[in-house]
Amino acid sequence: MQAIFTKDIDAFLRDHHVMSLATVSDGSPWAASVFYAFDEDRGRLIYLSSKETRHGKAALLNAEVAATIARQELEIEKIRGLQISGFTVSLEGEDAVAARTSFSKRFPDIDLQDAAIWSLVPDYIKMVDNSLGFGEKIIWPYPEAKG
Numbered sequence: 001m002q003a004i005f006t007k008d009i010d011a012f013l014r015d016h017h018v019m020s021l022a023t024v025s026d027g028s029p030w031a032a033s034v035f036y037a038f039d040e041d042r043g044r045l046i047y048l049s050s051k052e053t054r055h056g057k058a059a060l061l062n063a064e065v066a067a068t069i070a071r072q073e074l075e076i077e078k079i080r081g082l083q084i085s086g087f088t089v090s091l092e093g094e095d096a097v098a099a100r101t102s103f104s105k106r107f108p109d110i111d112l113q114d115a116a117i118w119s120l121v122p123d124y125i126k127m128v129d130n131s132l133g134f135g136e137k138i139i140w141p142y143p144e145a146k147g
Helices: 007-015 054-061 093-106
Strands: 018-025 028-039 044-049 064-070 080-090 116-129 137-140
Touching (some): 007 028, 007 116, 007 137, 018 044, 028 093, 044 093, 054 080, 093 116
Antiparallel strands (some): 018 064, 028 044, 044 116, 116 137
């Protein structure tokens, strides 16, 4: 199977399920932790959130977001995590139905009835992986592709 982002980033996204989503509205930043499912078919992260939350309202006004995904490690050499920038949108119609199906496969016990379903499509991902050496990074897209 070909990697969506990179082999290591894809594996990290599959192995985790909570991201800290950061939004900005009227110059004011906000972050919220949300469950996500990695939609490998479309290269996006699917998450639930009410449009009435502070981050939901902000995302409706400004689709540019950032996110982090990391474990809570105490030993510096074990730190691994993702820093992501991209665009989010509240899904509607058939796309929302497909996304809800993906999300419910990952989280069968979460009630999907009342919350909006969103996608975050990354445009840049930096993976910090100290297990490869202090401060080692894996970048997507590859730096030479940013030209």
